[in-house]
Amino acid sequence: MTIPAPSQADLDRAIAMASRHGWPAELHGAGVAELAAALGVLRRAETGESVTNAVLLTAHDQLHAQVPRQLGDSSMRRLAEFLVARGVVPKPSDYEGRWWLWWPKNGRGPCRDCGKTRFLNRYSARWGDEYRYLCARCRSAERQHIGQQAGRLLDMQGSRESTSTPVPATFAPPIEAPAGSMIVPTPASRDWESYAIRLEELLGALDWAGFDLPEEWDTDFDPQEGAMLFATLWRGDGGLEVQYNPHQQTLALQPFDDVTGDWPESYSLLEDSIEIPVAPVGEQAATAVAAAAGQAGLLDATHVRVADSAPPEAKQEFTLRRIRRIFQPAAAFRQLPLTDLLRETTENEWLNAYLEWVVGMTGWDVAPDIVPDAAALGIAAWCWRNNTAVEDHHLESDVLMARVNIAVTRITQQHVCPVEGIDWDSIKNALTDPQWALPDGTPVCSLFGPGWTEVAATVTAELDRWRHLDHEVLGPQTTLILMSIGGSTSYTDSWWGQGRWISICRRVIDDATAAGLPLPPPYDQRGPEALLADLDAPDEVPAPVLDWLIDLPDAGVHGPRGLRMRHVTRPPQRCWDPYWLTDDNP
Structure with a gap:
């Protein structure tokens, strides 16, 4: 050929x-x-x-x-x-x-097993299997098949040892139990496979938020405690430990500690352990894990700083590493040396302004990871609310502006994919559609009146500009990183769409009730838990309720604060501490 x-x-x-x-x-x-x-x-x-x-x-x-x-x-x-x-x-x-x-490693195309065009992941050789591209559904079916097959092999093996067929490791047989205690039977291979599948279901929110789930989990077994699956999960240089005990029905998210010194650039994403009760089946457990991870800031972009005790050269290297992680994907996309790519970005006046202000100043401590929900917020913040005529035609109330912001964020979330990138054309078509409406049926274009023409034109221009940068200059990965940083600055600290949203609302409500402030009707009768549940969709609650959440109007000068001024909206900040480089290190 x-x-x-x-x-x-x-x-x-x-x-x-x-x-x-x-x-x-x-x-x-x-x-x-x-x-x-x-x-x-x-x-x-x-x-x-x-x-x-x-x-x-x-x-x-x-x-x-x-x-x-x-x-x-x-x-x-x-x-x-x-x-x-x-x-x-x-x-x-x-x-x-x-x-x-x-x-x-991933892409979109026909799955090897079902033949349907879907998002694919490449899976490595395991128990003699070949490298292959599978969709999530076929991978799940394959895992179940492997577990069943391995279980049959173990059953057939009986007391005979076999070295010709690789199977999962066996575990210590049950021991004699003290009086009144319970012995957990040794799991079969198919059981381990089902545990791993369930664990990945429980961690679905972390998977979407950019964490790398392992292809295989480390395992252990104790006759008294049962099975245990564990691994270190990474997002960039940030790590956390996961431990799942299916027999105890608990999942623990724990701080990462580089005790061996193998990961000198690493830092822990948690300071304290989080233990979550999880049922063996059902969606409620996955929801509980997502809520706990969201409250800990794990579903949002990571904010990290270098310890004050670090020497200047370590701080400089940390900054350079951040720059490399942002732009290496763009250099690969363009087939350019990194220095040439960086020179081109600085020569683009508009892009350079974004890099200096959003990436270098307001988002200086945001780790360069791909976090789809943060990227959606970045698009809403910098392609709708800022750099357009939206502010020039500010709506009649902050509540109405908040409702529109939420509607914009909902749209952008639908068109951000960590594999395929950002669908700029679909976002543009949705945000400029005359039929686009708030949940109560009000067309968004009608809210801006005669100013809608200018709003639509400037939003279109901003989205087109980013589309060009994405397709011609930066590539999808670097663009997602830049949008994730853009959605993780102080501009969006109190916005709906972040993983910490419900926990932020809970703190505002708890402060108000502790100070004796009445909840807004009808929640003065229904109670704080009902209010918290409904704030999962804040654009659908009555205007006085959203207004109450934003400012706590009855709080007075020295009372508690709502979303606008409450310090709890600031995300947690992690710390990279290269203690081995300090002068007092032995």
């Missing part, structure tokens, strides 16, 4: 890439020609031209065979993304069995 000849622009780009990597012109040779041809295939695929699977695969294979890795790696990655999207995946032994090093 031959691939189309590259254009002169493709060839010029390939030569420029070779030069950036220090390859003299006399050494370019066939490698640059193959790179240029692959860039031509990529250009055609990205612009929507008809490119067959065979042509894509041939371009990928020629890069792998003939182009030095430092030149062809990023192009191979991009071609591999197109191939996964079309259901073309290597066999386990292809490319010396190392293809998983550059093929994407």
